[in-house]
Amino acid sequence: MGAPKQKWTSEEEEALRAGVAKHGTGKWKNIQKDPEFGHCLAARSNIDLKDKWRNMSVSAGQGSRDKFRSPKPKPAIPTPPTPTPTPTPSITRTTTTTTPSSSTPHDAMPSTLKDSSKSPVDAKNPQRYTPLIVEAISTMKDPNGSDISSIIGFIEEQRHEVPPNFRKLLSTKLRRLVGQGKLEKVQNCYKIPKESGSGQKASGGTTQK
Amino acid sequence: MGAPKQKWTSEEEEALRAGVAKHGTGKWKNIQKDPEFGHCLAARSNIDLKDKWRNMSVSAGQGSRDKFRSPKPKPAIPTPPTPTPTPTPSITRTTTTTTPSSSTPHDAMPSTLKDSSKSPVDAKNPQRYTPLIVEAISTMKDPNGSDISSIIGFIEEQRHEVPPNFRKLLSTKLRRLVGQGKLEKVQNCYKIPKESGSGQKASGGTTQK
DNA sequence: CCCTAGGGATAGGGTTAC
């Protein structure tokens, strides 16, 4: 009685897909407020959008026989749903092997197909910095590590537009990665530790009191 | 993704508590830079510390945990936090020379958790707030709606003991109810919409931001 | 410019109804 479940309609699902295509995943509030889709999603909160997208992702990923079987817990949402019953006119995209510079395998920036020469760094999502940082350090291969200025320079040369406060954002991100053990800091330079990949925290030698 | 969410470990929480005990609340940068705790908190920014302390304060205080409802297993907290030890009233201080009770110098957390002759509000189940909120607003019948202070005052007068951080919890709950369309927010006041219960959700219109 | 306080939004775990 208290909870008459509001089933999602096809229009709502379609609006959600379109919203994600336009704004990207994780921008639920923007999608919900977008006047282009808002009227279809007025009955849904941003949290509803997020939950529905999760459910759609789960359903889409389970089409095959591959059930949950791997002993190693992989990321549970590797498959963004793209059933798109509507004929999404894919622009006959020739499968050009693009350089893996910023190949985020999923949730690519829409970028509205502008002919921008540089792909801007999304300052609102410092999480996306990680691959850039790792690539920068890996490519430069400085045995002493790379300092923050070198990293910034590298990313800029990779034709990435950077926001004006990029140095600060990058600094924060670097500090975080060091804390996670995904980077190693020596002096003012950052290196990629050999043991990267395990979820081990930066224990290092916890001189616990 | 590398780090969708960095969950706090017990060591980090302990370091934060110790840091607050030493430096006081609001000195997040000092705590983070303190060599005594810094290595535990290297992965966290001063803002993270502030956020975590806020969250710990909310989660603490009320031990009403195991009723009949939802024996939610939560092994993620092996160390029962003591965010506000509420320093002993220091009556008859006789033997203890150490006073391990970290009397936070200038802590912001009130310690008004005395015996309740009133029915306490279960802070661990914000779901229980909804009937209280609805009753408060319905009874006051303010055509402009009731603001959060009025709602708190009403609930207190209803002989409900409220936790020290009730305002914050209530604010969160109100926000949620507005998002669900179960309440309507005008200015800083909350009203019960006419179409409540018919599945009508967030009707938008709140031109926020 | 750095820091803190607080509001706001998201991600993920859990629960409930069907």
Place this chain on the structure above:
DNA sequence: TGTAACCCTATCCCTAGG
């Protein structure tokens, strides 16, 4: 029983103010 829808908490992000 499984799953869609819903709820709750922890964390992260943004902005105003000192």
